Amino acid sequence: MTKSELIKYISAKHPLLPPRDIENATRHILEYLSDALQQDERIEIRGFGSFSLHIRPEKVGRNPRTGESVRVPEKRVPHFKAGKELREQVDYAPASVS
Structure with missing residues (x-):
C-alpha cells in the first residue's frame, strides 16, 4: 500500500x-x-508494532571487481518489529488468491 x-x-x-x-x-x-x-x-504503537534503529558496525569489505579491501562505515538502519496483535491478525488472515 x-x-x-x-x-x-x-x-x-x-x-x-x-x-x-x-x-x-x-x-x-x-x-x-x-x-x-x-x-x-524508539517508537511503539501498541497492537501494531515498534520502530527502532539497529546499528551496523563498521567493517572491512571487498571491492568485487578489484578484490581491494574497502572500509564500510557504520550504518544506522531502521527496524520494524510487529506487535503481537498484528502478528496474530496476519497469521490467521485467509490467504488472498491472485
Whole structure:
C-alpha cells in the first residue's frame, strides 16, 4: 500500500473528513516518525508494532571487481518489529488468491 492509497482508503472510510486534512495528518505522522528515529528514539504503537534503529558496525569489505579491501562505515538502519496483535491478525488472515 502506498501513501496515496492509504489516504484514499481513509477518505473512503470517513467521507466527512476532507481528503486534504487526511493527507496533511498522514504527512505529519510520517514526518514525526522519521524525526523520532533520527533522534534515536524508539517508537511503539501498541497492537501494531515498534520502530527502532539497529546499528551496523563498521567493517572491512571487498571491492568485487578489484578484490581491494574497502572500509564500510557504520550504518544506522531502521527496524520494524510487529506487535503481537498484528502478528496474530496476519497469521490467521485467509490467504488472498491472485
